Amino acid sequence: MNDNLSALLAFAQEIAWQAGKITLRYFQTGVTIDRKSDESPVTVADREAEAYLRAAIGAQYPDHAILGEEEGASGDADATFRWIIDPIDGTKSFIRSVPIYGVMIGLLRENEPVLGVVNVPALGEVVYAAQGHGCYWNGRPCRVSAVRTLAESLMVGTTAHGYEQFDKQNAFNRLIQNVGLFRTWGDCYGYMLVATGRAEVALDPAMSVWDAAALLPILQEAGGSFTDWKGNPIIDGGEGIGTNGWVLEEVLELTRHER
Numbered sequence: 572m573n574d575n576l577s578a579l580l581a582f583a584q585e586i587a588w589q590a591g592k593i594t595l596r597y598f599q600t601g602v603t604i605d606r607k608s609d610e611s612p613v614t615v616a617d618r619e620a621e622a623y624l625r626a627a628i629g630a631q632y633p634d635h636a637i638l639g640e641e642e643g644a645s646g647d648a649d650a651t652f653r654w655i656i657d658p659i660d661g662t663k664s665f666i667r668s669v670p671i672y673g674v675m676i677g678l679l680r681e682n683e684p685v686l687g688v689v690n691v692p693a694l695g696e697v698v699y700a701a702q703g704h705g706c707y708w709n710g711r712p713c714r715v716s717a718v719r720t721l722a723e724s725l726m727v728g729t730t731a732h733g734y735e736q737f738d739k740q741n742a743f744n745r746l747i748q749n750v751g752l753f754r755t756w757g758d759c760y761g762y763m764l765v766a767t768g769r770a771e772v773a774l775d776p777a778m779s780v781w782d783a784a785a786l787l788p789i790l791q792e793a794g795g796s797f798t799d800w801k802g803n804p805i806i807d808g809g810e811g812i813g814t815n816g817w818v819l820e821e822v823l824e825l826t827r828h829e830r
Contacts, residue, residue, distance in 0.1 A: 576680075576685060576686065576701050576702065576703075576704070577701070577704070579652075579678060579686055579701070580686055580688075580699060580701040580704065582631060583676045583678065583686060583688045583699070584688055584697070584699055586623075586624055586627045586628070586676065587674045587676050587688045587689075587690040587697065587699075588690060588692075588697070589623065589627070590620040590621075590623055590624050590658060590674045590690070591620075591674045591690045591691075591692030592692065593616065593619050593620045593623055594616045594620050594658070594659055594665070594672070594674065594692055595692050595693065596616070597614065597615060597616035598616070598665065598668070598670075598692075598693055599668040602614045602615060602616060602666065603615065604666050611662070612662050612663060612666055613641065613662065614659075614662065614665070614666060616658075616659060616665065617640075617641055617658050617659045617662060618641055618658075619658075620658035620659060620674060621639045621640070621641045621642055621656060621658040622642075624639070624654075624656050624658060624674075624676070625637055625639060625642065625645070625656075628654050628656075632652065632654075634646075634647070634650060634652075635650055635651075635652040635653065635654060636648065636650040636652070636653040636654070637653070637654045637655075637656065638653060638654070638655045638656070638780070638781065639655075639656045639657070639658070639781065640656070640657045640658065640779065640781045641658065651680060651681055652678060652679065652680055653678070653679045653682075654676065654677070654678055654679075655676075655677040655678070655679065655780060655781050655784035655785075655806075656675065656676050656677075656781060657674070657675040657759075657781040657782060657785075658674060659672050659673075659674065660672060660673050660674075660675045660689075660758050660759040660781075660782060661673060661757070661758035661759065661760070664758065670691070670693030670694050671691065671693075671694070671756060671757070671758065671760040672691065672693070672758065672759075672760075673689045673690055673691040673692075673758070673759040673760060673763075674688075674689070674690040674692065675687075675688070675689050675759055675781065675782070675784070675785045675786075676688045676689075676785055677781075677783075677784025677785035677786075677787075677788070677806070678784075679784065684784055684785075684787045684788050684806055685701060685702040685788060686699075686700070686701045686702065686785075686788055687699065687700055687701075687784065687785030687786060687787070687788040687789040688785060689759050689762075689763055689785055689786075689789065691759070691760055691763065694760075695709075696708070696709060696763065697709060698713065698763045698766055698767065698789055699789070700766075700788050700789045700791075700792035700793065701788065701792070702788055702792070703792075704792065705792050705793075706766055706789055706790075706792040706793035706794075708763075708766070708767045713766060713767045713768065713793055714768060714793055714794050715765060715766060715768055715771075715790075715793050715794045715795040715814075715815035715816060715817075716768040716769075716770075716771055716815050716817075717815075717817065718771045718815060718817060718818065719817045719818070720818065720821065721746075721749050721750050721751070721771075721772075721818050721821045721822065722749065722750070722751050723751050723771075724750050724751050724752070724770075724771035724772055724815075724818055725750075725751065725752045725753075725754065725764075725769075725770040725771055725772070726746060726750040726752070726753050726754075726770065726771065726772035726773070726774065727753070727754050727755065727756045727757060727761035727764055727765075727770050727772070727773045727774075728753070728755055728757055728761065728773065728774050728775065729755070729757030729758050729761065729775050730755065730757065730775075730776070731753075731755050733776070734776050737776040737777055737810070739776045739800065739810075739826075742800065742825060742826040743776070745825040745826075746772075746774075746822065746825050746826070749821075749825060750772065754770075756770075757773075757775070758782075759782070759785075759786070761773035761774075761813070762786045762789070762790065762797070762811075762813045763789075765790060765793075765795055765813045765814065765815060766789050766790050766793040766795065766813075767793070768815070771814060771815045771817075771818050772812065772813070772814050772815075772818060772822055773811075773812070773813040773814075774800075774811065774812045774813070775810060775811045775812075776800075776810055777809060777810060778808075778809060778810055778811040779809075780806050780807045782811070783797070783806040783807070783808075783811050784806050786806075786811070786813060787804065787805075787806050790813050790814075791804075794815070794816055795813060795814055795815045795816045796812075796813065796814050796816050796819050797811060797812070797813045798811075798812055798814075798819070798823075799811065799812070800812055800823075800826045800827060801823070801826070801827045802819070802823045802827055812826065
């Protein structure tokens with residue numbers, strides 16, 4: 572990994588850690604919940620964490636562009652580097668005092684995802700990776716599991732219902748019928764479980780780019796995959812599946828065709 576990417580990863584780890592500390596000041600405090608235009612929840616913790624991340628990136632890398640969940644896009648649209656940030660992925664868990672939420676930071680270089688950090692501050696877990704550097708879990712190298720079949724796999728998902736509104740109910744039913752175990756340890760934490768070898772599949776019927784940008788480099792560097800439901804390794808497909816790689820084709824046989 573070149574020195575530039577190494578420095579960028581160290582910077583991303585630090586700001587993800589600091590943003591996580593901001594969220595913890597509000598976690599389990601009964602924080603006020605507002606509603607965005609799409610009726611999804613948002614809190615002062617989301618806003619303060621994103622404001623911190625934007626200020627930190629702007630001070631260190633003023634020529635980089637930024638896209639964040641709460642404040643949208645800023646900077647030169649043609650910039651070589653673009654940070655994609657989600658200050659709290661899993662706000663619904665956060666507001667219910669459930670600790671499986673995370674600060675997500677992804678970095679694109681010429682529109683290619685090259686770096687990802689996910690900090691789950693309430694659990695003290697952070698997973699990070701950069702292209703060509705490998706994936707790390709709390710400072711130690713980590714890899715996906717070696718499970719080879721879906722029947723032996725643990726699959727996790729952000730939700731266990733509502734797939735029909737995304738025309739994915741049939742595909743989801745097929746997965747449930749073929750997977751060994753299903754649990755709803757969702758949002759970014761589910762993909763961390765795959766990257767660290769504790770689960771084999773994580774999936775979401777709907778994702779925004781800030782939900783996915785950090786995950787593709789993390790899972791690929793851990794030896795796994797991040798794709799849409801048709802198998803394309805992209806972050807802007809509006810959906811996502813993470814796997815340990817070994818079971819990817821078996822999963823896609825159930826998802827990429829008739830839904």
